[in-house]
Amino acid sequence: MSTRDEEVLDAITCLANDCWNSATTSPYYPFRLELSSIGSILLGRGSRLIIPQQLRRRVLTLAHEGHAFPSSPWVWVATDLLGPLPNNQHLLVLIDYYSRYIKVKFVQSIGSKVLIEEMSEIFSRLGYPKKLRTDNGRQYVSVEFKKYCETNRIDLITTPPYWPQANGEVENMNRSLVKRLKIAYANDKNFKQEIQKFILMHNVTPHGTTGSPPSELIFNRIIRDKIPGVQDIVGEVGESEERDRDFINKEKGKETADRTRRATESKIQLGDKVVLKNVIFPNKLTPTFDTTVYEVIQIDGSVVKISGGGKTYLRNISHVKKISGGSDLDIESSLQSDGSEQGNGASLSTQPPPLPQASMPDISVEKPSDARQNLKLKLKNVGGMWQPVTTSVAESGEHSSCH
Known part of the structure; x- marks a missing residue:
């Protein structure tokens, strides 16, 4: 096939006679110093065959056999x-x-x-x-x-x-x-x-x-490295259907959660005096909010940074409660406003627990006295349950016992 390729034959002739001409149109002239020949075979750069024009497409097909370029990544x-x-x-x-x-x-x-x-x-x-x-x-x-x-x-x-x-x-x-x-x-x-x-x-x-x-x-995205890119300067551009759907579903979920918790818009601002909600309850008498007064020094969405008592905390805004002032009366009012909220959601009961059923005499329990009154509570065992006795019944019982 080399003997049928005029360009190859011309190059072999020029090599044999050392008659290269710069004006020639031979495509091999720029590489003349790298060419050699063995009979009718033209070689380049040592032992590489120069493929005749008519065979190049065929050889190229054979060279790429089994190396088809994939149509998608990681195939x-x-x-x-x-x-x-x-x-x-x-x-x-x-x-x-x-x-x-x-x-x-x-x-x-x-x-x-x-x-x-x-x-x-x-x-x-x-x-x-x-x-x-x-x-x-x-x-x-x-x-x-x-x-x-x-x-x-x-x-x-x-x-x-x-x-x-x-x-x-x-x-x-x-x-x-x-x-x-x-x-x-x-x-x-x-x-x-x-x-x-x-x-x-x-x-x-x-x-x-x-x-x-x-x-x-x-x-389908550019991984960030140390060298700044356009995204670092102007931010991400473009919108997508997936991003819109994600935003809508998140908003729906937030609205549902807010309705379930009966959440309201927080009115806490920078500089407000607040108390911090206790998240650990050592006993049933632990108040819902701690008595330490903190100042709001930073607000980032639903996260607040508060400082007080020589300490600084990051908390969700739902864990702090605004107080109207710094007096003991204001703090006590804030602490007692949610006094029924305990660590497990239970509330303290003023009624004594049920006692085992037994034949026991009526007893009187004296409540703690204050400056206004000194009350006595008359209890009576009815069917194994201690129940308060009204004043009229108690007085009637006292009169009947006197007689």
Whole structure:
């Protein structure tokens, strides 16, 4: 076929006679110093065949056989092992053919069991690929690994033995990783930290082939790094149906919860004097609100920062109660306004508990006296329950006993 290609024949003739002319239209003139020939075969840069024009499309098709470009991310993934490192660790490298997104895991062992565990952790986040290209390492061709791929409907594709170029995408990435590791080793830096920095840089940088960052192609968003982007300056732009639906449903949920709790709009403002709700109740007599007076120094939505008694707290606004002033009378009024609220929602009862049924005489219980009156309460055992006796009945009983 070379003898039928005029461009190849012309180049071979020029090589044999050393008659290159700068005015010639031969496309091989700029590379004349890199060309050689064997009979009717034209070679370039050593041993590379120069394909005749009529065969180029055919050769290109053969070269891409089995390398069809996937239509979506994480469909076709390549993997390889890199190592060992000076610390006897290896790197498990995975790269997505569609986005060029990479994942790297440091492993102490390279057995099939360890690789399956590490890949399962990655696939739990990104899903199982349809195709997984590997070399012919024994950990990849083992029965255990083949069964793992078969169980998860992963088509395992191995490269020809001793031909790493067939897995060129991951091999190219390995060269970049090795370069980074050598720099880290020469400067006595942590391998893992340096590789993490490299991976972040790779995944957020527009790729030379696709023109887009790998993270954007696989996640449909740009991962933030140290370098400021447009989003950091103007914020996120654009609306979506999902965002609108999320906002509407959250508002509905908030309205329902507010109705259930009978919530009202808080009137607490900066500088207000408040008391703090007790959340721990050592006993039944613990008041709902603590007696310490705090000042509101910051309000952020439903969160308030209060200061008082030498301490500062962050609390939900529902846990503080505004007081009208700083006097003891105002504080006591605020504390007693919710006096029935206890830690478990129970309230104190002034009635004594039921006593066991027994034949017991009527007794008198004297209430604590105050400046206004001194009351006596007459109780009578009726059917095992102590019940108060009205004044008229009590007086009647007293008169009848006198007679």
